[in-house]
Amino acid sequence: MSDETLDVLIGVYLIPDLAKEDFDGLIKLIEDKSVTSDGVVLVSKDEQGELHVTEAGDHLGRRGATVAGGVGLVVGLFSPPLLAATAAGAAVGAVAGKFASHRIAHGIGDKMDDALPPGSAGVIAVYDHADAEGVDKALANAVRKSAAQIDKASAKELKGGLEQAAAGLAS
Amino acid sequence: MPEHAIDRTVLPIRRLPFAGVVNRTLDGCEPDWNQAKRPMPPEDAPNVLLVLIDDAGFGNPSAFGGPIETPNYTRIANEGLRYNRFHVTAVCSPTRAALLTSRNQHRVGFGLVSEFSGPFPGYNATLPRDCAPFPRVLQENGYITGGFGKWHLTPDDQQGAAGPFNRWPNGLGFGYYWGFLGGETGQYDPLLVENQKTIGVPESEDGKPYYLPDDMAERTIAWLHHVRAEEPATPWFAYVATGCSHAPHQVPKEWSDKYAGKFDQGWDALREETFARQKELGVVPADAELTERNEAFPAWDSLTETEKRLCARQMEVYAGYSENADWNIGRILDAIEEMGELDNTLVVWIWGDNGASLEGTLAGTFNELTTLNGIPLTVEQQLALALKHGGLEAWGGDQMAPHYSSGWAWAGNCPFDWGKQVASHLGGTRNPLVIRYPRKIADAGGLRSHFTHVVDIGPTILDIAGIPQPDSVDGIEQEPMHGFTFADSLSDAGAPERHTQQYFEACGNRAMYKDGWWFAQRLPRIPWEFDPDVLRHFGPGAWNPDDDPIELYYLPDDFSQARNIAADHPEKVEELRKLFWEEAEKYDVLPLLGGLSSFYGIVPPIPKESKFTYRGDIQNVPAGMIPKIYNHSYTIAADLVIPDGGAEGVIVAEADHLGGFVLFVQDGRLKHTYSMLGVFEYRQESEAPLPTGEVNVEVIFAADAPKPATGGEVTLLVNGQPVARGRMEHTVPSRFSGYSGMDIGRDNGLPVDRSYADKLPFAFTGTIKQVVFDVAPHLSDEEKEALHLHAQQALAAHGANA
Numbered sequence: 001m002s003d004e005t006l007d008v009l010i011g012v013y014l015i016p017d018l019a020k021e022d023f024d025g026l027i028k029l030i031e032d033k034s035v036t037s038d039g040v041v042l043v044s045k046d047e048q049g050e051l052h053v054t055e056a057g058d059h060l061g062r063r064g065a066t067v068a069g070g071v072g073l074v075v076g077l078f079s080p081p082l083l084a085a086t087a088a089g090a091a092v093g094a095v096a097g098k099f100a101s102h103r104i105a106h107g108i109g110d111k112m113d114d115a116l117p118p119g120s121a122g123v124i125a126v127y128d129h130a131d132a133e134g135v136d137k138a139l140a141n142a143v144r145k146s147a148a149q150i151d152k153a154s155a156k157e158l159k160g161g162l163e164q165a166a167a168g169l170a171s
Numbered sequence: 172m173p174e175h176a177i178d179r180t181v182l183p184i185r186r187l188p189f190a191g192v193v194n195r196t197l198d199g200c201e202p203d204w205n206q207a208k209r210p211m212p213p214e215d216a217p218n219v220l221l222v223l224i225d226d227a228g229f230g231n232p233s234a235f236g237g238p239i240e241t242p243n244y245t246r247i248a249n250e251g252l253r254y255n256r257f258h259v260t261a262v263c264s265p266t267r268a269a270l271l272t273s274r275n276q277h278r279v280g281f282g283l284v285s286e287f288s289g290p291f292p293g294y295n296a297t298l299p300r301d302c303a304p305f306p307r308v309l310q311e312n313g314y315i316t317g318g319f320g321k322w323h324l325t326p327d328d329q330q331g332a333a334g335p336f337n338r339w340p341n342g343l344g345f346g347y348y349w350g351f352l353g354g355e356t357g358q359y360d361p362l363l364v365e366n367q368k369t370i371g372v373p374e375s376e377d378g379k380p381y382y383l384p385d386d387m388a389e390r391t392i393a394w395l396h397h398v399r400a401e402e403p404a405t406p407w408f409a410y411v412a413t414g415c416s417h418a419p420h421q422v423p424k425e426w427s428d429k430y431a432g433k434f435d436q437g438w439d440a441l442r443e444e445t446f447a448r449q450k451e452l453g454v455v456p457a458d459a460e461l462t463e464r465n466e467a468f469p470a471w472d473s474l475t476e477t478e479k480r481l482c483a484r485q486m487e488v489y490a491g492y493s494e495n496a497d498w499n500i501g502r503i504l505d506a507i508e509e510m511g512e513l514d515n516t517l518v519v520w521i522w523g524d525n526g527a528s529l530e531g532t533l534a535g536t537f538n539e540l541t542t543l544n545g546i547p548l549t550v551e552q553q554l555a556l557a558l559k560h561g562g563l564e565a566w567g568g569d570q571m572a573p574h575y576s577s578g579w580a581w582a583g584n585c586p587f588d589w590g591k592q593v594a595s596h597l598g599g600t601r602n603p604l605v606i607r608y609p610r611k612i613a614d615a616g617g618l619r620s621h622f623t624h625v626v627d628i629g630p631t632i633l634d635i636a637g638i639p640q641p642d643s644v645d646g647i648e649q650e651p652m653h654g655f656t657f658a659d660s661l662s663d664a665g666a667p668e669r670h671t672q673q674y675f676e677a678c679g680n681r682a683m684y685k686d687g688w689w690f691a692q693r694l695p696r697i698p699w700e701f702d703p704d705v706l707r708h709f710g711p712g713a714w715n716p717d718d719d720p721i722e723l724y725y726l727p728d729d730f731s732q733a734r735n736i737a738a739d740h741p742e743k744v745e746e747l748r749k750l751f752w753e754e755a756e757k758y759d760v761l762p763l764l765g766g767l768s769s770f771y772g773i774v775p776p777i778p779k780e781s782k783f784t785y786r787g788d789i790q791n792v793p794a795g796m797i798p799k800i801y802n803h804s805y806t807i808a809a810d811l812v813i814p815d816g817g818a819e820g821v822i823v824a825e826a827d828h829l830g831g832f833v834l835f836v837q838d839g840r841l842k843h844t845y846s847m848l849g850v851f852e853y854r855q856e857s858e859a860p861l862p863t864g865e866v867n868v869e870v871i872f873a874a875d876a877p878k879p880a881t882g883g884e885v886t887l888l889v890n891g892q893p894v895a896r897g898r899m900e901h902t903v904p905s906r907f908s909g910y911s912g913m914d915i916g917r918d919n920g921l922p923v924d925r926s927y928a929d930k931l932p933f934a935f936t937g938t939i940k941q942v943v944f945d946v947a948p949h950l951s952d953e954e955k956e957a958l959h960l961h962a963q964q965a966l967a968a969h970g971a972n973a
Contacts, residue, residue: 014554014562015480047564119564141477143554 005129005149006038008161010168011142012115012122016044018141019121020054026125026138027057035134037127043112044121051113054121115166128152177210182303182311182644184210211313212406213637217608218516219309219408220507221628222500223270224493225263225321225417228527228598230442230585231493235522235603236449237583238433238441239490243501244605247518249616251607252661255454256726258624259525261592261599261677263354264296264323266524266625267412271304271324271343273629273640273652277676277759278302283766284354286327286795290773293759294766296326298338303644305629305652307344309408312638315398317347319391320412323354327795336367345410349390353794355539356414356910358383358421358492359569360827360920362791369791369912372920380569382423384415388499392506399510406636411503415496416489418528418539419572426491427484427567434486437471437479438582439464445585453618454603455586460733462588467697468578469533478534478550481557481566485535485575488567514609517635519628523602525677526590527583530699531574537566538829538849539574544905545701546848546880560829560849569921572829577699586731592698594677595691595722597732608635611661619660621668622684626654634658653758674754679709679716679764683751689732690747691722706770716763717748769960777959781947785823786940790919791912797825798944800832801904803877805947807834808869810940815863818937820917822868826908827921828852834870835918836861836935837927841887841894843870844924847901854924855885857894866890872899880904915942 013019023042029035042055116122123142127135129149139145146168150161176187191203232241234248235255259266260276268274268281276282277293279302288296298304310316318340325338330352340348349365356362361383363370375381391411398407434441442461449455464470474482500520507513530542534553537560541548548556557563561570580590584598593599604623609615633640634656641649655669675682679694696705708714723737723744737744755761762768783798798805809822817839824833829849835842839860845853861868867890874883880901887895911920916939917932927933 012558014477014558018476018480115558117558117560117562117565120558120562141475143477143551143558 004152006126006152006161007129007132007135007147007149008165009125009127009135009139009145009147010112010115010122010165011125011139011145013120013141014143015141016119016121019044019123022139022141023055023057023123026123026135029134029138030057035127035131035138037125037131040123040125042121042123043116045113045116045118047118049118051116112166176205179312180639180642182308182641184311209313210311212309213312216314216406216636216638217610218406218507218512219314219632219636220503220516220518220520221408221410221632222518222520223267223321223410223412223524224496224520224522225413225415225524226528226591227416227493227523227602228580228583228585228590229523229587229601229603230445230449231416231527231583232497232522232603234605235454236445236447236452237585238445239493239497240429241494241497241522243497243504244520244522244603246501247504247520247607248605250609251518251605251612251615252617252619253454254604254606254619254621254623256620256622257521257602257604258600258622258673258675259521259523259602260625261525261594261675261680263417263524265677267321267323268298270521270524270625270628271306271410272298272302273305273626273654274302274650275626275653275674275758278650278653280759281324282676282760283678285323285325286354287766287769288326288328289766289768290775291759291762291765291768293761294768298324298343300645300647301650303641303649304344305633306408306410307644308629308633308638308641309636310344310346311641311644312636313405314636315402315405315407316345316410317391317394317398317407318345318350318410318412319348319387319394320350321354321356321414321417322348322350322352322412325352327353327793330793331796332369334367339364339367341366347394349394350387350412351414351910353910355417355419356383357419357569357572357920358414360911361414362793362910362912362920369793371791372912380423384413384495384499387411387413388502391503395503395506395510409503411500413496413499416493416523416527418531418574420485420489420492420567420574421569421572422488422492422495422567424567426495427488428491429494430487430490432483433490434483434579435479437474437483438468438576438578439471441582442585445582449586456730459586459730461586462731462733465581465588468581471578477554481554481563482535482576482578484563484566485531485573486579488573489575489579491567516608517632518605518607519632520605521602521625521628522604526587526593526599526602527580528574528591529577529580529589529593530591531576531580532699533577535576535579536574537571539572540830540906540909541848541850542574542699543909544848544903546850546904548850556850570828586733588732589693590698592678593680593693594675595680595682595693599677599680600675600682606661608661611635611658613662614664617664619664621657621660621666622670622673623657624654624670624673626652627657627670628654630654630656631658635661672750672754674751674758674760676755676760676763678767681716681751681755681760681763683747683754684726685747685750687725687727688743688747689724689726690744690751691724691732692716692719693722695719703770706767709764710771721748723747772960774960777956781945783944783946785915785942787915789915790917791914793912794826794906794908794910797907797913798946800872800944800946801902801906802874802879802881803947804872804874804883806869806871806945807942808867808945809834809942811861811866811868812938812940813861813863813866814937817860817863818935819933820935820937821914821927821933822935822939823913823915823942824918824923825913826911827923828925829921830903830907831911831923832907833918833923834868835924835927835933836937841868841889842924843885843887843895845885845899845902846907846923847899847903848907851899851901853885853897853899855887855895855897857887857889859894861889872902874902915939
């Protein structure tokens with residue numbers, strides 16, 4: 001299963017800067033090719049309750065405005081207004097990722113909105129199932145994690161995987 | 172009225188013999204105007220302000236070296252005296268019973284708390300008539316008496332509109348009372364009583380959230396103003412017992428944010444910092460030792476970063492909450508000063524009725540009722556639930572009912588070990604006391620180290636007021652007060668120490684103090700665990716209390732109980748062990764664990780009533796008096812009249828989103844929401860709108876089995892036809908709330924279901940003819956017995972933690 005399967009993981013954090021710390025750690029693993037990822041997103045909710053995509057990384061571990069096409073896998077799941085406020089948003093807008101057509105304008109964003117109270121943060125990551133242990137360790141500060149598996153060859157499953165992972169947070 | 176003519180030892184004071192002359196007509200009569208007067212306190216009797224803070228430790232307030240800024244407490248200490256060897260009983264109700272009656276708590280039925288009335292004299296939670304509280308003595312001697320805040324001395328099943336009221340504050344010496352009867356309340360949504368009436372949940376004004384501690388200070392000040400408007404000179408007695416710092420720890424952010432980052436160093440370092448300040452202040456002797464780390468509490472360094480940050484925030488909230496209490500007492504003091512009466516007021520301020528509370532478990536909890544219900548949550552689950560209910564931003568707000576980690580309580584009891592419930596150790600029994608009374612105190616800012624105890628407060632106040640302890644009250648011969656006056660210590664630092672021996676006992680933890688020696692036997696149990704499997708080790712035939720580990724301290728040389736010298740003094744151990752048993756017998760402490768007898772199969776008869784019918788405008792049924800729908804099948808049915816055009820609103824609701832249930836109509840549909848303490852939420856709703864006219868609705872919970880926290884199937888019915896089904900995997904085993912009540916036709920306070928939060932109280936717009944609970948359908952006798960046993964155990968466990 002591992003070679004053909006992607007994990008979709010959502011981790012939620014009580015402490016936003018610990019989410020950032022874990023996010024950075026995961027990006028480093030991707031850069032080092034210790035983890036094969038199709039994208040990572042750091043989201044946060046400010047004290048006024050606004051959800052933001054704080055940072056994004058692609059399959060090469062590149063982040064923010066420098067990110068190229070691969071960012072679309074995860075970042076593309078968020079609605080354009082949400083992304084517009086981020087550096088990554090510009091990149092997404094410029095280069096359509098291979099999963100851009102499966103962008104979920106509302107669903108996952110809404111679920112993250114429900115799962116995160118003001119002043120908290122979350123990380124969403126899509127990566128090879130074989131790297132699950134490494135990702136799990138990297139996201140050590142998450143107070144709750146929920147993962148789902150999707151078939152690597154079928155991008156259509158991404159939405160379902162994310163929904164499944166998000167549903168796991170609610171259980 | 173000539174003082175010699177009044178016999179104050181028999182109360183109420185008898186009418187005076189007529190000293191004038193009476194004739195057939197007024198011709199030649201000589202009046203005696205004393206006939207027209209009521210008894211008044213002796214000349215020069217002062218006003219008395221008695222303040223009791225809740226669930227706080229020796230090392231909390233800055234006046235005693237703690238990290239919490241308490242400028243008003245420090246002011247009173249600096250203008251008065253600090254007492255650094257003052258003791259309480261280690262649990263809420265027992266300390267209040269001992270404080271107000273001046274008798275040892277077991278002797279007045281309060282070996283444990285008012286939530287559990289047990290079958291032994293020391294644990295029946297029923298204040299006896301032969302131990303009249305000293306406020307009653309003051310009242311009968313002419314004082315104007317008022318009380319504000321937490322009471323916790325009325326049996327749980329006597330707090331409703333039907334009374335009886337003789338163990339409400341008005342029946343025990345308070346001419347006026349405003350506050351709450353139970354052991355705790357929400358600060359934003361308290362359920363309040365005034366005198367003998369439940370007045371409900373206050374509503375916010377001016378767009379600001381209601382906040383009980385602020386209102387309580389204002390009510391106290393208003394009462395003082397009213398008293399003085401009509402009684403310019405009569406001494407008053409005001410008892411102000413804050414809900415703070417008991418859970419739920421709730422305070423507006425402007426208070427908690429003052430402490431941002433102040434506790435990042437953790438509880439181990441905080442203890443050391445506090446200890447150093449305590450030595451600088453002199454409230455701890457220079458040669459005292461800081462007690463060693465207690466393995467029951469994790470080292471701060473062993474916590475994950477998330478745990479540290481969450482725990483630090485917990486203590487920031489607790490500190491802000493406590494500082495707010497100090498501020499509010501300061502407002503009362505300022506008002507008294509503005510009235511020109513501060514120097515004629517004896518201020519007695521006790522910081523904590525027991526040590527700081529250990530009941531938040533290791534991680535702290537978003538909802539203290541999870542602990543009180545015995546719901547075992549791991550640290551990871553607590554963190555996730557904290558996130559679910561709003562995270563760090565919500566800690567201290569109205570969406571949580573939080574309690575901090577036990578590690579902070581341990582640090583708050585610095586330099587001592589343990590805390591609340593643990594009567595064997597000073598962490599549970601020694602609290603700060605300050606007294607201000609310039610008419611007697613010449614060395615303002617001084618320190619007193621007399622061994623003093625909460626039962627001494629009443630005798631000391633009466634002594635200063637010049638009022639004798641009564642021999643008889645209401646024709647009932649009085650048991651002499653057990654406490655001793657220490658009034659002379661106010662003016663004389665070298666005054667003799669009268670209180671030379673004292674037993675301590677709570678939840679099986681016990682100690683015997685005599686002439687500086689302290690013998691201790693702690694029940695080998697973690698205080699916040701009330702698991703029957705743990706407690707059965709202490710059951711009949713399984714436990715010999717004399718086999719519990721023995722500790723012995725000599726406090727004159729060892730202020731903090733840092734050096735156990737039991738092995739060096741076997742003769743002293745035996746002497747004090749023997750004395751403890753003698754005292755325990757004398758004061759009704761026996762049987763040990765009498766307050767937890769239900770854990771050992773000693774339970775009251777099963778109630779015969781299983782059907783409860785509510786008609787009319789019924790609101791605010793006390794949390795402990797709602798129908799017991801726990802752990803078994805039940806039904807709730809309502810007869811409604813739905814007008815043309817439909818209706819909406821709450822049919823019946825108990826408590827809130829952190830534990831409760833509601834049956835309501837919204838968007839025309841019948842809905843049922845059940846919150847299992849905020850851990851799980853279950854919802855069912857009908858698809859079709861309710862019909863109009865006469866409608867019967869019903870919710871049936873069919874339990875899987877009659878067992879604690881049972882799961883089961885829920886069915887909603889309209890006119891006997893099922894309209895919705897669902898499952899509740901886990902249910903509340905003991906109690907939805909420590910304070911929030913049940914309402915018919917509305918949901919007072921916080922909502923059970925937030926979907927109607929913007930319409931609170933979401934009053935029903937149709938007509939509710941009646942709501943009927945059937946709480947014990949279809950149980951075998953054996954099942955009834957088993958559930959009844961559990962219910963009593965849960966009640967006892969809840970009570971011990973209250």
